[in-house]
Amino acid sequence: MPVDLSGDDMQRINDLVQKKQRVARGDYLYRSNDPFHSLYAIRTGSFKTQVLHADGREQVTGFQMTGEIIGLDAISTDLHSCDAVAMEDSEVCALPFNQLETMSRELPSLQRHLYKIMSREIVRDQGIMLLLGSMRAEERLAAFLLNLSQRLARRGFSATQFQLRMSRQEIGSYLGLKLETVSRAFSHFQELGLINVKVRAIEIIDVQKLQAAVNCSS
Amino acid sequence: MPVDLSGDDMQRINDLVQKKQRVARGDYLYRSNDPFHSLYAIRTGSFKTQVLHADGREQVTGFQMTGEIIGLDAISTDLHSCDAVAMEDSEVCALPFNQLETMSRELPSLQRHLYKIMSREIVRDQGIMLLLGSMRAEERLAAFLLNLSQRLARRGFSATQFQLRMSRQEIGSYLGLKLETVSRAFSHFQELGLINVKVRAIEIIDVQKLQAAVNCSS
């Protein structure tokens, strides 16, 4: 939690953040309808969150990586409203929400930080609605790749070369497409020379054209 | 703001909530990139929120009615990230956010309420992602109608007969469909005897079948 605090306060947050918890690849950090106790800060690794429809259809609602906070959806009902699954062996830090609530009353910057994190999630969701509601398949994939690239870059990784942690099927679920469509879009981008794809290894060759692909298909 | 408080505290919230503001049908309450000062509680009327894509495409991200709070997305950047447009002559109450922040430090129930409202918005957005990402046209429309029906019922209106405030085009934008598709879905539901449609006047005849339509198209 990158809140700027001094001494004593910082200590309290540190205490809160001590206890790490390991989650193996494929394991659930929480499931829909689990009782809510804590938010989770991802220390290492990555997760996907998904909601399940009555008839078994699933929708991936997000891919989260180091430094991101998950579980915010559960505050509203004290029940988790989605599943969180580790996409690789990961470590998280549980942040008991009632402690956060108490502390945030005394630490204005923590309170503000929580509001901002939640608001940011709402903005992110708006972006996904825009993507799902009004973009075509290749635009969606381009947007997805650019988003991933940015987030990796911010974490000090290469913005142009990376390994996907998720399957075509998971990408498809997130983007509202079938895995075959995702695969074809990858192949097409490669043909166009925008990216190199070797299964899950991605290299972005032409960021500009990829950005252009988000705006007007191609 | 339905927070349970006593005397003095209640008074402070009441003071905050005094100053109503009128917004005429079609007017913008705020626009994307406007500086953020206040959340807005809708007192009467209804709004739509929309985000605009670079190339002019628009996505309606929600329809809000009396009692709902809008503007939460702006907290993250201190800029509004969408437009809010009145769908009919409406009244809102501006809630200056820095005052809310301050008060919420002293009133735990207000703080909790704000967290819950924001979380609820995140859950709502997840539901829309599910809808946009994995439902077919008629399932989307059925889900939309049922949602509207519930929200109206909770406000004391009829759950089975109501007037749509929004055009086919706006519904389409919200549901990720073209207006013609929305219109056809309405007609089809009417043929099936699930609803009566007379342009914007809707009567729900068979709630159960409508619910069934959400699960497995038909």
Place this chain on the structure above:
DNA sequence: CGCGCATTTTGACATATATCAAAGCTCGCG
């Protein structure tokens, strides 16, 4: 190191939804 399973790619075809077009309604305004 190689077998076998899961994932990915690619192709052929099906279909839901979009697009284009025209006609019919409604409702507000004069």
Place this chain on the structure above:
DNA sequence: CGCGAGCTTTGATATATGTCAAAATGCGCG
């Protein structure tokens, strides 16, 4: 109270994406 603009409906057709199928590839496990 009737006219006209903007919605809405409906039809015919186009197209993006889904579906089904099979081959290719990669990867974990023994």
